[in-house]
Amino acid sequence: MKKRQIIKSRKLWIIFTFLTFSVMSVSVMVTSFCLLVAFERGLLSPRFGISAFAPFSVTSIAVATVLSMFVSRAMLYPVRDFSDAAKRISKGDFSKKLNENNLIEEIASASKNFNLMMTELEKLEGFRSEFAASVSHEFKTPLGKIKGYAELLREGDLSLEEKENCINQIVSGVDKLNAMSEKMLSLARFENQQIVLNKSKFSLDEQLRQCFLLFETRWSEKEIEPSFELEEFDYFGDSNLLSHIWTNIFDNAIKFTPNGGNINIELKKEKRYAVVTVFNSGEGIKEKDISHIFEKFYQVDRSRNDRGSGLGLSLVKRIVELCGGEISVKSELGRGTEFKVYLPLSEI
Numbered sequence: 001m002k003k004r005q006i007i008k009s010r011k012l013w014i015i016f017t018f019l020t021f022s023v024m025s026v027s028v029m030v031t032s033f034c035l036l037v038a039f040e041r042g043l044l045s046p047r048f049g050i051s052a053f054a055p056f057s058v059t060s061i062a063v064a065t066v067l068s069m070f071v072s073r074a075m076l077y078p079v080r081d082f083s084d085a086a087k088r089i090s091k092g093d094f095s096k097k098l099n100e101n102n103l104i105e106e107i108a109s110a111s112k113n114f115n116l117m118m119t120e121l122e123k124l125e126g127f128r129s130e131f132a133a134s135v136s137h138e139f140k141t142p143l144g145k146i147k148g149y150a151e152l153l154r155e156g157d158l159s160l161e162e163k164e165n166c167i168n169q170i171v172s173g174v175d176k177l178n179a180m181s182e183k184m185l186s187l188a189r190f191e192n193q194q195i196v197l198n199k200s201k202f203s204l205d206e207q208l209r210q211c212f213l214l215f216e217t218r219w220s221e222k223e224i225e226p227s228f229e230l231e232e233f234d235y236f237g238d239s240n241l242l243s244h245i246w247t248n249i250f251d252n253a254i255k256f257t258p259n260g261g262n263i264n265i266e267l268k269k270e271k272r273y274a275v276v277t278v279f280n281s282g283e284g285i286k287e288k289d290i291s292h293i294f295e296k297f298y299q300v301d302r303s304r305n306d307r308g309s310g311l312g313l314s315l316v317k318r319i320v321e322l323c324g325g326e327i328s329v330k331s332e333l334g335r336g337t338e339f340k341v342y343l344p345l346s347e348i
Helices: 002-040 050-090 105-155 160-192 204-213 216-221 239-255 312-322
Strands: 200-203 225-230 234-237 262-270 273-281 326-332 336-344
Touching: 050 105, 105 160, 200 204, 204 225, 204 239, 204 262, 204 273, 234 239, 239 262, 239 273, 239 312, 239 336, 312 326
Parallel strands: 225 262
Antiparallel strands: 200 234, 262 273, 273 336, 326 336
């Protein structure tokens, strides 16, 4: 296979050299003919004689041959470089970069774009590997939990209360796996989606209330005091997409709010945006964690028993971006955390 490729490369070089040589030879012959005509018409001095044409022609052809070899090599080098880089890509090697300093503008531009593509592919491959490793790691914990409690049940030497606890723990592990799978599928779907299609007019303030009420059991158990400052107005967008934003932010806020804490939800118009602010009292987030909080599988506190999948806020950020909005977070240790979502107000 390699020998065949070398033969093809040499064949291409020979053809290119022959074409270059042919063009230069024709040029020499035309020049010689012009000189001959000039001699015959007395435009050049006779002392240059016809005998001067022979060495002139031979020298010109020799120079043309050498130049054509160098030119053909220089012209074909980028082609060979492209071919070599493409072969490396097919084997998963993205380290090869093309020389962008070419005198031919089109080749330099193509090389630059090719290098950009290689860089993006390298990032994508890195993300794929990291994603696969993260998924494997995150699934191991609930699967190990399910297996452990299932083995305890199989032993059979348990009281009724212990059996009930094992079953509850298994159900909890399955629920976590199910939630993680759903979020992963949603994230994959939204990352491939580029536009929002199912837009309609709906009450944004009412949607916020209803989404928060979905968690009533949880925030009631923790005796959390919710407060609402919601400006009443209709929003034109995809209500299903936006509900994913609110449920994930509320879930996160309730999880990190201590017993007897408070959660404040605010909605108002600011210029061309609908601005939703969600504040929860609590420990807050460390500065080093804030810059990573929207990354996939990132966990602020891995020691918690009720820690999530680390996908919720990644999902939120992607949906907000899909809707043409922005999301920000600020936190103060010992006081709490505030998420702010900016959604553009569309003309209906």
